[in-house]
Amino acid sequence: MQDLLRYAIKEAEAQGASDCEAYAADIRESEVFIENSDLKQAKSQSSSSIGIRVLLNGSLGFYSVNRLVKDEIKHAVAMAIKVARVSPRDKYNSLPSKSKVNMLRGIYDKKSESFEASDAAKMAAEMLKSAKSYDKRVSIDSGSFAGNIMTHSLANSNGLYLTEKVSAFSWSIMGMAISGADVSSFDFQVGATHHVKDIDVQSTATEFAETVVNSLGPRKIESFRGEMLLTPSAVHELVEEVLSHSVNSDAVQKKSSYFANKLGKVVASNLLTVEDDATNTEALGASSFDREGVPHRRNVVVEKGMLKKFLYNTYTAKKGGVKSTGNASGSTGSPPSVSTTNVVIKQGRTSLDALISEMKSGIIISRFSGNVNPVNGDFSGVVKGGRLVKNGQVQHAVKEVMVAGNVFDALKRLSGVSKERKIIYDSILPHMRFDNISFTAG
Numbered sequence: 077m078q079d080l081l082r083y084a085i086k087e088a089e090a091q092g093a094s095d096c097e098a099y100a101a102d103i104r105e106s107e108v109f110i111e112n113s114d115l116k117q118a119k120s121q122s123s124s125s126i127g128i129r130v131l132l133n134g135s136l137g138f139y140s141v142n143r144l145v146k147d148e149i150k151h152a153v154a155m156a157i158k159v160a161r162v163s164p165r166d167k168y169n170s171l172p173s174k175s176k177v178n179m180l181r182g183i184y185d186k187k188s189e190s191f192e193a194s195d196a197a198k199m200a201a202e203m204l205k206s207a208k209s210y211d212k213r214v215s216i217d218s219g220s221f222a223g224n225i226m227t228h229s230l231a232n233s234n235g236l237y238l239t240e241k242v243s244a245f246s247w248s249i250m251g252m253a254i255s256g257a258d259v260s261s262f263d264f265q266v267g268a269t270h271h272v273k274d275i276d277v278q279s280t281a282t283e284f285a286e287t288v289v290n291s292l293g294p295r296k297i298e299s300f301r302g303e304m305l306l307t308p309s310a311v312h313e314l315v316e317e318v319l320s321h322s323v324n325s326d327a328v329q330k331k332s333s334y335f336a337n338k339l340g341k342v343v344a345s346n347l348l349t350v351e352d353d354a355t356n357t358e359a360l361g362a363s364s365f366d367r368e369g370v371p372h373r374r375n376v377v378v379e380k381g382m383l384k385k386f387l388y389n390t391y392t393a394k395k396g397g398v399k400s401t402g403n404a405s406g407s408t409g410s411p412p413s414v415s416t417t418n419v420v421i422k423q424g425r426t427s428l429d430a431l432i433s434e435m436k437s438g439i440i441i442s443r444f445s446g447n448v449n450p451v452n453g454d455f456s457g458v459v460k461g462g463r464l465v466k467n468g469q470v471q472h473a474v475k476e477v478m479v480a481g482n483v484f485d486a487l488k489r490l491s492g493v494s495k496e497r498k499i500i501y502d503s504i505l506p507h508m509r510f511d512n513i514s515f516t517a518g
Contacts, residue, residue: 077100077102077144077227077229077239078229078231078237078239080098080100080126080144080146080149081098081100081126081229081230081231081237082231082237083146083149084096084098084126084128084149084152084153084231085098085231085232085233087149087150087153088128088130088153088156088157088233089233091153091154091157092132092157093130093131093132093153093156093157093160093233094131094132094133095130095131095170095171095232095233095234096128096129096130096131096153096171096232096233097128097129097130097171097230097231097232097233097368097369098126098127098128098129098149098230098231098232099126099127099129099228099229099230099367099408100124100125100126100127100144100228100229100230100408101124101125101126101226101227101228101229101407101408102122102123102124102144102226102227102228103122103123103124103224103225103226103227104120104121104122104224104225105120105121105122105222105223105224105225106118106119106120106191106192106193106195106196106222106223106224107119107120107193107196107220107221107222107223108193108196108197108199108200108220108221108222109200109218109219109220110200110203110204110216110218110219110220110249111217111218112216112217113204113208113215113216113251114204115197115200115201115204118193118194118196118197119193120192120193123142124142124143124144125140125141125142125144125407125408125409126140126141126144126149126152126408127139127140127407127408127409127410127411128140128149128152128153128156129156129171129411129412130153130156130157130160131160131169131170131171132157132160132161133165134165134166134167134169135160135161135163135164135165135166135169136159136160136163136166136169136411137155137156137157137158137159137160137161137163138156138159138410138411139152139153139155139156139159140152140408140409140410168391168394168395169391170390170391170394171232171233171234171368171390172232172234172236172368172369172370172390172400173234173236174234174235174236175236175370175371176371177238177364177365177369177371178364178371179240179364180240180355180357180362180363180364180372181357182270182271182357182362183240183242183243183270183357183362183363184225184240184241184242184243184270185243185270185271185272185273187271187272187273188223188225188243188245188272189225191223191245191272195223196221196222196223197221199221199247199275199277200219200220200221200247200277202277202278203219203221203247203249203277203278203280203281204216204219204281205281206277206278206281206282206285207249207251207281207282207284207285210281210282210285210286210289211253211285211289213253213254213255213289213292214251214252214253214284214285214288214289215251215252215253215254216249216250216251217250217251217252217262218249218250218251219247219248219249219250219251220247220248221245221246221247221277222245222246222247223243223244223245224243224244224245225241225242225243225244226241226242226244227239227240227241227242228240228242228363230365230367230368230369232368232369236369238364238365238369240363240364240365242270242362242363243270243271244268244269244270244360245268245269245270245271245272245275246266246267246268246360246501247266247267247268247275247277247280248264248265248266248267248280249264249265249266249280249281249284250262250263250264250265250284251263251284251288252288252291253285253288253289253291253292255292255293258292258293260288260289260291260292260294260461260473261288261291261294261442261443261460261461261462261473262288262443262460263284263287263288263291263442263443263460263461264284264309264443265280265281265283265284265287265309266280266309266500266501267279267280267499268359268360268499268500268501269499270357270360270362287442287461288461290461290463290473291442291461291462291463291473292473293472293473294462294472294473294474294475295464295472295473295474295475296474296475296476296517296518297464297474297475297477297515297517298517299514299515299516299517300437300515301512301513301514301515302435302436302437302438302439302512302513302515303435303436303437303438303439303465303491303509303510303511303513304438304439304441304479304486304509304510304513304515305431305432305435305438305439305440305441305465305492305507305508305509305510306441306444306507306508306509306510307440307441307442307443307507308497308498308500308503308505308506308507309442309443309498309500310441310442310443310444311421311505311506311507311508312500312503312505313443313444313448314444314448314455314483315483315486315487315508316419316503316505317448317450318448318450318453318483318484319350319377319378319419320415320416320419320450321333321450321451322334322335322450323335323350323352323377323378323383323385323386323387323416324386324387324414324415324416325386325387325388325389325392325393325396325403325414326392326413326414327451328386328396329392329395329396332451333451334451334452334453334484335383335386338383339383339384339385339386340382340383340384341382341383342381342382342383343378343381343382343383343484343487343488344378344381344487344488344490345381345487345488345489345490345491346380346381347380347381347424347490347491347492347493348378348380348381348421348422348487348490348493349376349378349379349380349421349422350376350377350378350419350420350421350422351374351375351376351377351419351420351421351422352374352375352377352387352401352403352416352417352418352419352420353373353374353375353417353418353420354366354372354373354402354417354418355372355373355374356374356418356420356504358418358499358504359418359420359499359501359502359503359504360418360501360502361416361417361418361419361501361502361503362417362418363417365402366389366400366402366403366404366405366412366417367389367404367405367406367412368389368390368400368404368412370389370390370400370402370404371402372402372417373401373402375387375401375402375403385401386401387401387403387414387415387416388400388401388403388414389403389404389405389412389413389414390404390412391412392414402417403415403416403417405417416502417502418502418503418504419502419503419504419505420503420504421493421497421504421505421506421508422493422506423493423494423495423496423497423506424492424493424494424495424506425495426492426493426494426495427494427495427496428494428495428496428507431492431494431507431509432465432468432470433468434468434492435465435468435509436466436467436468437465437466437467438464438465438509438513439459439462439463439464439465439474439477439479439515440462440463440465440470441459441460441461441462441479442460442461442462443460443461444457444458444459444460444479445457445458445460446458446479448483452482452484453482453483453484453485454481454482454483455479455480455481455482455483456478456479456480456481457478457479457480458476458477458478458479459474459477459478459479459515461473462474462477475518476517476518477515477516477517477518478515478516478517478518479513479514479515479516480514480516481513481514486510486513487510489510489511489512490508490509490510491509491510491511492507492508492509493506493507493508493509494506494507494508
């Protein structure tokens with residue numbers, strides 16, 4: 077692959093490009109799907125692709141192909157040059173210089189090489205069995221188990237040549253509990269790891285089954301203002317997207333970030349510390365370098381409630397007069413954009429049980445189903461898998477309850493963060509409790 081990347085760079089320079097980048101990926105994947113409480117389909121597939129980015133006197137051209145052969149690469153280079161010739165000049169277009177990259181350990185498992193579709197099917201079957209055996213009322217609507225190995229390589233005309241192999245396993249399960257005419261809220265649980273030995277479908281299945289069973293027998297309640305305790309899944313749905321958008325330098329520069337003028341200011345309770353950390357090998361967003369070949373690192377974006385940093389790629393960093401934070405993202409199918417890697421919210425000192433015991437009047441939300449505006453933070457939607465808490469005791473599941481508010485206001489009223497955290501693909505999230513939230517009964 078490195079030889080092909082070098083060929084792409086030389087070909088681009090020969091055709092007149094002032095700068096060139098070639099990014100290639102080879103992916104092998106095995107996946108099994110679950111439907112209606114049964115295994116339905118297993119598949120294995122391989123794919124290769126390369127994206128060519130050229131700069132021509134400040135004008136950008138990009139083209140990608142799905143075959144790693146010289147004739148296709150030569151065609152892709154010619155097309156990228158053609159696009160660049162008709163694109164507007166932009167003085168911020170540039171490629172990063174070569175820099176030292178410390179290659180991560182712990183993101184590739186040699187055992188993944190022998191992991192096949194039959195192994196994925198066994199894991200999916202085990203997940204099904206664990207969920208069904210928890211309680212006969214559990215019904216699985218869908219799910220999946222996937223294992224893949226990705227080799228990604230990058231080269232540019234500044235002398236940068238990098239390659240890395242990453243293994244990843246992920247699984248999910250969705251469904252409900254049914255007891256006669258009583259049907260619980262849907263629940264969706266996931267798990268992920270880089271290593272075969274750490275695959276744990278049983279815990280995911282048990283968490284899913286426990287959540288849907290606890291959602292049976294919901295009762296209507298009166299509208300009130302009180303505490304909202306989000307599970308890691310609900311934090312992912314309600315809070316993470318807003319935070320990720322707000323620290324994205326592209327959103328900041330386009331004036332669509334609520335945090336645009338708040339660097340160095342308090343934006344949340346001092347209980348909140350948020351990191352973007354691709355060097356954390358626990359979650360699936362880990363890798364040694366970003367989409368442009370800039371070394372990944374740990375970026376603290378919010379520390380004890382204070383906004384400390386925005387996330388940049390090479391383009392937005394040059395535009396902002398700062399250095400890239402290693403947050404160029406994307407695939408071989410498009411030029412780099414800006415995105416988070418692993419979003420890590422620092423754990424608190426309080427256990428989940430203690431967070432619940434401290435609640436006077438509130439609702440535990442397993443999932444949030446509704447609308448969240450990442451620009452202004454407004455949210456409204458339906459409580460899923462909600463349970464009422466009174467005086468520190470979980471009472472019962474709730475029925476037809478709406479929750480609404482503003483994420484940025486809620487972050488300032490964050491009153492508790494759990495010790496326990498969960499890996500949700502490329503996020504590591506705790507349970508989070510907020511005060512003075514509006515709940516409206518249906």
